[in-house]
Amino acid sequence: MADDIVFELLHSEIINYALDQSKDNTNDKKEVDLSVVEYIGFAAGYKIMERLTREWPRFKDELDTMKFICTDFWTCIYKKQIDNLRTNHQGVYVLQDNAFRFLTNFSNGHQYLEFAPRYVAYTCGLIRGGLANLCINSVVTAEVQSMPSCKFHIHVQRT
Amino acid sequence: MAVCVAVIGKDNSPLYIGGIGNDTSTDNELSRQWLVHTALDALEERLASTNTNNTGANTTAARTDLRDLYLGLLYSTDTHKIYGYVTNTRIKLVLVTSSTSPSGSNIRDAEVRTALRRLHALYADAICNPFHLPGDQITSLKFDKQVKTIMLNNV
Numbered sequence: 001m002a003d004d005i006v007f008e009l010l011h012s013e014i015i016n017y018a019l020d021q022s023k024d025n026t027n028d029k030k031e032v033d034l035s036v037v038e039y040i041g042f043a044a045g046y047k048i049m050e051r052l053t054r055e056w057p058r059f060k061d062e063l064d065t066m067k068f069i070c071t072d073f074w075t076c077i078y079k080k081q082i083d084n085l086r087t088n089h090q091g092v093y094v095l096q097d098n099a100f101r102f103l104t105n106f107s108n109g110h111q112y113l114e115f116a117p118r119y120v121a122y123t124c125g126l127i128r129g130g131l132a133n134l135c136i137n138s139v140v141t142a143e144v145q146s147m148p149s150c151k152f153h154i155h156v157q158r159t
Numbered sequence: 160m161a162v163c164v165a166v167i168g169k170d171n172s173p174l175y176i177g178g179i180g181n182d183t184s185t186d187n188e189l190s191r192q193w194l195v196h197t198a199l200d201a202l203e204e205r206l207a208s209t210n211t212n213n214t215g216a217n218t219t220a221a222r223t224d225l226r227d228l229y230l231g232l233l234y235s236t237d238t239h240k241i242y243g244y245v246t247n248t249r250i251k252l253v254l255v256t257s258s259t260s261p262s263g264s265n266i267r268d269a270e271v272r273t274a275l276r277r278l279h280a281l282y283a284d285a286i287c288n289p290f291h292l293p294g295d296q297i298t299s300l301k302f303d304k305q306v307k308t309i310m311l312n313n314v
Contacts, residue, residue, distance in 0.1 A: 050287075
């Protein structure tokens, strides 16, 4: 669909831009600064959440909120649901997507594995922003082991 | 007729307070803030009861009711009635109507509900303004104008 590809291309251009910027600022070749991309995701997630939850009844608890992230939130952005949700019931959630959309265009092997973290930073921010607007402070990290599948770890910060 | 509408943030800081009537007097502005803040305690109370009343026979009915975003009449004084609405993102919307004026004394609940729903839609639009930072006061003139229209037309 045409509207999907616009989002995908814009996303990859934003990453390219952020990489260019960080190349100027740091001398270290290995380190790339993706905090800008993560923040863009945060702002977007925060705003989307206000709209998405408009017609919803109030969430019962944290798990209810996570289920919402896995189903409706993910469907709204990536046109599919999260394939697997796991939790230790102590504030750690693992969301697994077996065919993460930003990674499906790459080869399935290990060819581009080192670049994968760039393509998940935005989504980490998106989840964090969405949860922040629902009053759940969290740290979101991602893990890519083999190419199109991706795991998002959510650590809820309790005060 | 609605006399005042307020948007209160997650940490109970006012994001927007708008009213109609003689806008110029500062006394009026002060009384508005006062009215809105009297409702906040009642609002918190209702929200808290959603989480604690998980056992018991009659709570199932109460809980389905409390999962609704619209909380209904929170507080009424001799001159005003205060209605509340809390979004999933803990933004509190408060609407104050006058109970003394002839048109305000017989407002139906459904009317207030639709007005608050529309206010929520407007708030979501205002949040999507890229110049707006989360937690900031809403300074958008467009939002202000649309809210005033709701106040004049609906309730």
